[in-house]
Amino acid sequence: MTQLMTYRGFALATAPASIKALVTAFVVMAALGVTVGFVNYQVRTGLTAEGSAAWYRSGVAANPEAADTDPATQEGAMPLYAKTPLEILDSTHPHLFNQAFLFFVLGHLLALCSMKARWKTATYLAGYAGVAIDVASPWLIRYAGAGFAWLQMAGHLAMAGAFLVLIVVPLWSMWRPGRRAAATAAVAALLFGAGCAAGGAGADRTGAGAPLVRVDRAWPVMGTMLQATAVAADSATAREALAAARAEVFRVDSLMSTYKPGSEVSRVNAAAGTGEWTELSPGTLEVLDAALAWNAATGRAFDPTVGPLVDAWGFHRREGRVPPESTIDSLLAITGCRRVEVERARAPYLGRGRARLPVKGMALDFGAIAKGYALDRALAAMRAAGAAGGMADLGGHVSVWGTPPDGGVGWPIGIRDPRDPEALLGTVTVESGSVATSGDYERFFVHDGVRYSHVLDPRTGWPARGTAQTTVIAPNGTDADALSTALFVLGPEKGREILARHAPEATAVWVADPGERPVEPGDVVVAGARTGRVDLSW
């Protein structure tokens, strides 16, 4: 072809029928490919600048169809997370070859058509400019500003215009009027291709009907084990989902662990009393906000500043002891969320802020909420990675979403008997949500015949009494985690009020401390019952 085009007088219009047929087939296939590409882009971004910005920078899926969203309620909207450099590169790399090559070949066909040289050159330049913008704009949108979404749309417009010329002109040259039937056939083929592309785009992308693959893995993290299950149409997707979930949990741990000196929470604590601010990333700030909100909602039954008291009781080092009253009183004086100072960035969409603790010895401890947040992020990562369902279990706090491995409805999760680790009190069946349990058996010591558990009442500085276990089923892990601790402290009577007022979608199961005897039905109180189905064993 390269050689043919150099012969004087050679043109597509006068080419042999075999060459015309070959070129027509190629151009039609190219048109089909380009159409599919644009439909793909439309599904992802809704063909809007806002949708495009959300796709790369984070937000909510622009096209409801892309996330199986209920348009009325937005329920099921797919959260989009800021793309990583590798994710962007995974599309940049093939685009540099494929799109450029397509323009290159179509450009050769245009060269064989009757058209002014300057218009041909302009078409080549427009096409290449479109490709250049197409590969550069995701980086610009992600790292320079959402406004570059408009540049991306302009680039796509340039590409579309160039493609139109590159496809229509050769077809027109070969099958111009006078050969009406052939022209009609070519146009019909184009329309058929576009129709197939649109039909393909509307097809079920979830792989429904195909057997689902389940992949399980476990890793040590946050002082416990993360056990995760991903359900997907293929094992590669499931494994990718698991890797993404693991990365999120490890990231949350690196930000919020009090055992890692470099974590943001540790740095806030180390700077307590110095007046220095510590910059917080969006995730840490989000958890701090949630912790402060639950502190206020529960009347301090949940308190992320209770760490020094937990330390005084020896629970951090698993060496329980009853501290002197004077120690408890002095530590109570430096706890309380009202003392936590938080400043947010002026541009709230940045999600950043900073925090400081004004008194030396104060400390933040997200031990009763960070695991739930980590599970939320883990499931979101699985979902973004394309899994159809998933489960993540961090030391008994379980979050689930989507299709379970057996393809049924809901994930069964056991509620253990606080006095018999081998027995279950019952099961909770959850379609999407989180099940968190706080129990007096996790960390405790017995002193003078009294059982002291690690769940402290922040208002008194003493371990909460009267409850052996609280299980909370909530729509998300962050709330379930915080509530399971708060409701353990409050007990069922006040806990019901908190549930009704602040967590109407949550369910709570209290098990009263039975003392030395086994748990009996009368020890169990269930309230809420809006998330999941609770089936007790008796």
Place this chain on the structure above:
Amino acid sequence: MRGSLLTLHRLPTGYRVLYAGILAFFLAGYGAGLVQQHLRAGLSPAGVAAWYLGNEDDPDAERLLFEKEGHEVLDAVWKRSLADVIPAIVLIALLARASAPRGVRWGLAGAIVGLAIADTVAPAAVLWSGPAMGAPALLAQVGLAAAALAAAVVCWRDIGPGRGAGPRVRRPGEEPA
């Protein structure tokens, strides 16, 4: 590559734009491939091996990688059989019409073909022969990018703005206009 009727330095402006564009995008594509490997698991033999063989046993790994399954590696080979061959054909076609010495063009063309084949089969070689194949796989990828860069430089000498457009060539046996 002998007796070619078309040489790059005779191309009119339109073709030069086409060829310069495809060279630029291909080079960017090869470069992006190297950065992609760097971000995936590291631009090193161990990184290439980890990408296919996984690193679940490495507690210090920054990013968890699972061992690829056979069909995933075959997918990669299949994609590379197109992604490596098409640019190779274009580059060789352009080289054939460059004015560089014949030995240089043949040498570069041979390198591109050989490295493209090696790069295509590299995923399967690593998976089924072990981590020792990480080094040759990396060498093939880096070498292919380097050969493409050299080919682009050779072609650019002919189609760059410093070279004026030459006359259109004749079909064999055609009378001059």
